[in-house]
Amino acid sequence: MSNSKTSNHQPGLIFMPGSEGWWDSERVSSPQVLFCADGTWRMWYYGRDSSFDREINLPTGRCGLAISADGIDWQRVQGLLTRGAVFEPHPDPNRFDSAHVGVSNVYEQDGLYWMWYFGGDGTVVDRGGFKAKGLNMLPGSAISRDGINWVRLESTYKGAFLDLGKPGEFDALFCAWPQVLPDDNGMWKLYYHTLNPEKGFLVGLAVSSDGFHWQKVGQILEPGESGSFDERGIGTRHVLKIKGEYVMFYEGVNSSGYHSIGLAVSEDGIHWQKVPGEQVGGSVFSHAEKGSGRWDARAVGTPCIVAMDDGSFRMYYIGANEGGYDELSSQHQIGLAVSAGTNFRQWNRWGEQ
Structure with missing residues (x-):
């Protein structure tokens, strides 16, 4: 086994690229x-x-x-x-x-x-x-x-x-x-x-x-309306049932190519209603501040939600830094955010003060 590289200086960051040879x-x-x-x-x-x-x-x-x-x-x-x-x-x-x-x-x-x-x-x-x-x-x-x-x-x-x-x-x-998603009705x-x-x-x-x-x-x-965090569309997503309701956490991209995570809900898993969030562009979990130099200042995406025993949630995600001009010139690393108690509409990066 190989230990992952970790950083105590970047809120949210829990897993970095492997060492040479991996x-x-x-x-x-x-x-x-x-x-x-x-x-x-x-x-x-x-x-x-x-x-x-x-x-x-x-x-x-x-x-x-x-x-x-x-x-x-x-x-x-x-x-x-x-x-x-x-x-x-x-x-x-x-x-x-x-x-x-x-x-x-x-x-x-x-x-x-x-x-x-x-x-x-x-x-x-x-x-x-x-x-x-x-x-x-x-x-x-x-x-x-x-x-x-x-x-x-x-x-x-x-x-x-x-x-x-x-x-x-x-x-x-x-x-x-x-x-x-295996459904309750066998579908x-x-x-x-x-x-x-x-x-x-x-x-x-x-x-x-x-x-x-x-x-x-x-x-x-x-895609969302002009000016929204998902105005250029919706990509990766994680759908799960929370108290009988379908909930989708999804990655949206805006006109400048910055990615944030939003929320939608559904009664049947087919017809969806977006839920406006309090972060940038109506997202519920936004990329770090532009120009901050943070590891996830360009994008947060690929949300994976884990329900915890105490009713709270974890969101594992990828972050990308600024400065890249395509997929291979920006660095992808893995992060963690935690919900504000049972409220899955509000999130904080792991280790953020």
Whole structure:
């Protein structure tokens, strides 16, 4: 195992890139945190080292695991794959996930860990002169008994569980960052997002009766009004039930490219109402102050909410610093915020005075 680097000087920051030689020595992103049945905290996340394919201008690459006794101080687990990873691109170039992968949801059920992830292949997408490799991302699933050794579940679309939308449909570019929610009525919901060149980042939904065969419902959330924190759209999200109500914490991006986290609620998990927050642009948890030099002054995103026994909540998230001009020039690190008691509309960074 390898100890994570931590900092006492940056509020919220709990997990930094790995040391030289590790698969995640350049960046760590998208924490998926569980307080497990054995009393251990586990965090799956994605990232990359500087040798990973630079043509894929995304924070994804491989996935790893860290464990903790308290959910704050973490130790990396050395996996059996490249440079200590536990999950990585598939060797078959014909599969949807052959170029890069990213974990976006993990839960425990029936003695197994179920991972939902997304990936892209080596196809170069040309969007009006802008070329990007690996952007046609799709969702996949894998299972594990120990959280380290994973077996992919095969599905219809080159191994993926959803296909791209048809030309002109809202999700024709990618269907990525899946989160699956088993519902009380035996149905399953799969939330994902996409980027639409005209409309921005949009959230979609698919439903299933068995967790394997999915039918798209369509777009369920759209960008906010001008001046809002999510005016350019909505990306990563975590949906959970709180006192019988569907609650979605989601990442929004504004016209300047700054990311904050907002809140929406629903009675059925399909029709959503945004809840205005008290932070910048109507968010409930904003990026740190512009120009502050803080590690998360550009973006906070990929929220993962953990309900605590005392009724409070933790939010694990990624932060990005200012100064970058694309995904690979800004640094992603992992942070923690805590709710104001049982009030999940107000959050404070871990260690913030």
